[in-house]
Amino acid sequence: MLIVDVVLVSAQCQSDQSRLLLQLESSFSYNQTSSGKLVPVKWNQSTDCCSWDGVHCDGDGDGHVIRLDLNSRSISSSIDNSSSLFRLQHLQWLNLAYNKFKTAFPSAFDKLENLSYLNLSNAGFKGQIPIEISRLTRLVTLDLSVSLYLGRPLKLEKPNLEMLVQNLTRLRFLYLDGINISATGNEWCKALLPLTELQELSMSNCYLSGPIHSSLSNLRSLSVVRLDNNNLSASVPQFFTDFENLTSLRLSATELNGRLPEQIFQVSTLQILDLSTNKLLEGSFPNFSLKASLRTLALSGTKFGGQVPESIGNLEQLTRIELASCNFSGAIPKTMKKLTQLVYLDFSFNRFSGPIPSFSSSRNLTQLNLAHNQLKGTIDSTNWSDLSKLVSVDLQNNMLSGTIPTNLFCIPSLRRLFLSQNQFKGNLGDLHGRASSLLDTFDLSSNKLQGQFPMSVFELRGLKFLSLSSNNFSGLIPMRALQNLRNLSSLDLSYNSLSIDATNTSVSSFSLPNITTLKLTSCNLTEFPDFLTYQSRLSYLDLSNNQIQGKIPNWIWKVRSLRYLNLSQNVLVEFERSLENINSSLNVLDLHGNQLQGQIQILPPRATYLDYSNNKFSSVLPAQIGDFLQFAYFFSVSGNNFNGSIPKSICSSLYLRVLDMSDNYLSGPIPKCLTQMSVSLGVLNLRQNNLSGIISDTFPKNCSLQTLDINQNQVEGEVPQSLGNCKRLEVVDIGNNQISGSFPCHLKNISKLRVLVLRSNKFNGSIHCHKNNTGWPTLQIVDLASNNFSGELHQTCLETWKGMQVVENEAPSKVKHLQFQFLQFNPNHYQDEITVTIKGLEWELVKILTVFTTIDISCNNFEGPIPEVIGTFKELYGLNFSHNAFTGPMPSFLGNLRQLESLDLSSNYLSGGIPLQLVNLNFLSFLNVSNNKLVGQIPTGTQLQTFSNASFENNPGLCGPPLTVKCANVFRPTTHTEPELQSVDGLDWLFIFIGVGFGVGAAAFAVPLLLWKTASKWVDDNVDKILEIILPKVGLTYRRPSDLKVEADENPEEDKTETDDDDEEDEDEESKETTEEFRGRYCVFCSKLDNNTMKKVIHDLCCTCYDSPYLSPSTSTSSSFSP
Incomplete structure (x- = not known):
């Protein structure tokens, strides 16, 4: 009974309290859309106010309201200083959190002087927190916090934090998250000193800076510290370990450092x-x-x-x-x-x-x-x-x-x-009746799963995301089998051995109403699935690398939701019909690798990525093509049959980062505006056209070019001085033109340059830059061949090429390629390509490895000795000094180039003997020192004798195998710069000479047999076995010519097909190659090519191959775009 009496007494609400509450209620309005659950304040004036929802009265019978909880009521009206709320002066507990008052912070809260609990978090107040809050000296809990998603509508400026809390000495719980406090560590830490009883401190996302001041260590009662999302920029203080009651420490995203x-x-x-x-x-x-x-x-x-x-x-x-x-x-x-x-x-x-x-x-x-x-x-x-x-x-x-x-x-x-x-x-097995009915995301892509495709996966009706791509599943999948997946939003079945039947999928009988992403690459599709016509949510469609033939249907441009469309690598020949004023929302359109003909008709006006490369488009490019490229970052028409001039309207494409018009029949001058737009342009590729005129000297000071490629045109004039403004250049390929003048020393200030190709032009003079001692620290490919350069190679000119001097154990542990990322925070990139002459052949590098280094200065008029700095280029793979006028001895320091695979010093005036140090070049697979003045015996018992006669011919004083000239009085090569060689790479020369002796004996036995047909056949069958035993003794392995024959095909069409296949294979393996760690020594070209037989015959045991295709008459856009 006593309890009942207490309840009755506590329920007697005074009339003034009831009146004030009803006034407050009448001032409220509500945002009907602000919350899914609306709980408005509804007080019945005929009942006792102490029983109203959210209202509590004191228990002493006075009937004063001491507690008011209006949390999460979606109140959207304002509260000003005249509100009846501030006349409820007996309030001890007030919660107005999670409303939307949308008004300035009222200053009348100091009238509620009995408050011990005040929660205004996310209440919707704005502006400066008033000083009146600091007068609520009985406060134990103060929560003014604002959620991060609401921004920072509140601030503590005047008053600041110190003024706000200086009198609130009873505070135990302080929450100021999301308030703009903007104070240094010294300021905000010292401001909290009066709060000696503080137990919980939460000031996340408050623009606080650090370091955390030691004065905070005086707050020994702290159990909860939350300071995340500030800029403390300091180490974590040791004194936190002294807080005996510490239960929670949250310092995430505060720029902490140290240990x-x-x-x-x-x-x-x-x-x-x-x-x-x-x-x-x-x-x-x-x-x-x-x-x-x-x-x-x-x-x-x-x-x-x-x-x-x-x-x-x-x-x-x-x-x-x-x-x-x-x-x-x-x-x-x-x-x-x-x-x-x-x-x-x-x-x-x-x-x-x-x-x-x-x-x-x-x-x-x-x-x-x-x-x-x-x-x-x-x-x-x-x-x-x-x-x-x-x-x-x-x-x-x-x-x-x-x-x-x-x-x-x-x-x-x-x-x-x-x-x-x-x-x-x-096998994946049968999932029928076993898999979770709640499963909505199922990703098994890029594994080695095999067998018949598990059709039971289509019974998982809750699936929203399904990816089984890049496995070895096989079988025929009728598209209609997916009709139960009504919730499916993303499907990827690409890169299996599947055949998808898209027939009988008309919208009347089949639909995937929620599909947004459909990837069916390499699924043997032969036609467009009909059901796609009316998929109103479809945003990503990839049907690339299939067998879809004929026309691109018009309906595909009318799918308003479509943002990404990839129809590349099919057999499409034309558009269904010309469409004008296309209102497509496409951002990405990839049509490369088809057989599309005629003019480009489809140019989505909002596209950022457009790839029309490797088709059969012809005629001239539309004069106003730039009007359709206003938002384009990437535009490629390479590998087509376009003719005429480059439309100047392209220069209006202000966002363009990659422009690839290579491998066409474009003529006329390079528009001046193209060089001017290099403020945004990162890649300009115009190679293999018929362009003429000069390169305009209008590159801006803030030039962003990373790749400039105009190889194989008819451009003349000189290298413009303003090209030196392009500080980000990594690739400059202006080879095979009519460009003249002196060596472009003004490019020496481009420290990021990696590839410089000036081949087959009309350059002349010295390459020494007297007034510019800066260098190219990352330079890796230099091709100055077939010009009129002359003079000596200066030591100071070459020693700045630091990229060729990297010691192997200091080299990057990952294989990388030169590439241009044309969109920030996006993995897609443009892949640079280049043609190099190495091992006597032209190779098209469709990926330029950053570990691949080569120098080709052949067919010039250089003279004097080969500079010693070349011996420091320990990362060099190819060196071609042929057809010059170099003199002096063949340097022994070439033996330091342990990575070297191709060395061509032919057609010079080198004298003396072949140095023994060349035995160190275990990876050397091409050597040509013919047409010099070398003398003496070719070093025996080494890899040098595996090369053909052609590598050494026309050196009148040279003798010994493989030449037929026998040595009468043996001339031993000298070392020139090193003491007498006792061993090489730990090889004991005793065993080498034993091997040589064995070789001579074997020759005495084998040569007569070669003249006898029956014995010759015996030699063919057994010498391979003998060499397989001997060569590993000197660190080499022998591959039988029959196993490694390189067929010299004279049919250019077949060569082109082979190269294209290689290109595709390279692209498929791109991701793997760019992340694959080294396994021992990495070789770009790792097999020896015999000049006469065109057979690969020697391969080092430690060498991991990277194959690159022979030069193909066609090129492809080396870019791939996929989210």
């Missing part, structure tokens, strides 16, 4: 530690004690690294651990099985290796992310059926193998499964 004190992990009361998104913060894990209380550990996006200790299993209360995008390595500890409370785990983007441990005991686990690591082995260590709460499993981009356990699909709560980019194999 985290390990003692932080030892704070026994700490339950939440979030230091994520601090990319300069370093640290490693200590051994965790059994007393640890950690429940949340978030270090993602930091430089934390090392191994995760076995003691991680001691964190038995851990529910969430985030270590994504760190530097962790080694095995994931097996003790993870002790973390039975684990709910969320993210170890993605690290270097974890070894097998995946069992998580079977973590039965509360909902998220498991181990993606983008180096994990190996099978995934059957976990009994997946025990993890009934799992919602998402992400194991993509590892090296996992074996079969996929069937019980993984059976987890009843599973929604997302990512297993792509691994090495899983075997």
